[in-house]
Amino acid sequence: MNDHLHPLAPDVAFRPAAIADAPSFATALTRNRAYMRRWEPVRSESFYTVEGQTARLTALLADRDAGRAMPWVLADADDRVIGAFTLSGVERGPFRNARLGYWVDEGHAGRGLATAAVGAVCEAARDLLGLHRVEAATVTENAASQRVLAKAGFERVGTAPGYLHINGGWRDHHLFQRLLHDDPPTA
Numbered sequence: 001m002n003d004h005l006h007p008l009a010p011d012v013a014f015r016p017a018a019i020a021d022a023p024s025f026a027t028a029l030t031r032n033r034a035y036m037r038r039w040e041p042v043r044s045e046s047f048y049t050v051e052g053q054t055a056r057l058t059a060l061l062a063d064r065d066a067g068r069a070m071p072w073v074l075a076d077a078d079d080r081v082i083g084a085f086t087l088s089g090v091e092r093g094p095f096r097n098a099r100l101g102y103w104v105d106e107g108h109a110g111r112g113l114a115t116a117a118v119g120a121v122c123e124a125a126r127d128l129l130g131l132h133r134v135e136a137a138t139v140t141e142n143a144a145s146q147r148v149l150a151k152a153g154f155e156r157v158g159t160a161p162g163y164l165h166i167n168g169g170w171r172d173h174h175l176f177q178r179l180l181h182d183d184p185p186t187a
Ligand SMILES: CC(C)(COP(=O)(O)OP(=O)(O)OC[C@H]1O[C@@H](n2cnc3c(N)ncnc32)[C@H](O)[C@@H]1OP(=O)(O)O)[C@@H](O)C(=O)NCCC(=O)NCCS
Pocket: 035, 036, 039, 102, 103, 104, 105, 108, 109, 110, 111, 112, 113, 114, 115, 116, 137, 138, 139, 142, 143, 144, 145, 147, 148
C-alpha cells in the first residue's frame, strides 16, 4: 500500500483512508456540503459529524479488510482530507469488477487532481486487487465528472434511467467503464 502514497501534485498526497481521518472528513464534507449537493444522496445531519464519519469509516475499513472495498483520500500538506476516491462492490470470479466513487474539495477544483487520482485508483485496481474492470456512474448533468472519466480513459457504455437516488430524486445516470487489461482471471 505504501507505494500508493505518491503525490499527485507537490502539495497533495494520495493515500489509503484511515479511521483517524474521521475529524478531517467531517470538516471537509461540511465545507463542501452545498458544492456537492446536486451530485450526492441526501445525507443525515449525523453524516457531517466526527461520530458519523467514524461510523462510516469503520464500516468501510471492515469492507476493505474483507476485500470488498478500497478507500483512498487526497490530503493536503497538513494531511487534511481534500478528496476521497473509493472502490466498492469489489467482485472477483469472471467479473473482476468494482464501482468507483469520488469527490474533490471545491477549493482544489480544476487542478487535475480527480483525473490523476482516478488514474492511480485504476492502477491499484489492476495491480493490487487484480481487477479487470472499473465502473462509474454520473448524473447525466454532471459534466465535470464525465470529463474526468473521459480524461482517465473511461468510455461511456450507456444511460440508466432512474439509476440512483441523488439530491432527493431518482436520477438518470450515464454509465462508464474502463477495462484494465486483457488477461484471463488468475486464481
Ligand atoms: C467532479 C470532480 C470530482 C472533479 O474534480 P477536479 O479535481 O476538479 O477534476 P479535474 O481537475 O481532474 O478535471 C475537471 C474537468 O472538468 C471540467 N469541468 C469542470 N466543470 C465543468 C462543467 N461545469 N462543465 C464541463 N466541464 C467542466 C474541467 O474544465 C476539467 O476538464 P479539462 O481538464 O478538460 O479542462 C469535482 O468537481 C467534485 O468533487 N464534484 C462534486 C462531487 C461529484 O460530482 N463527484 C462525482 C460524482 S459521479
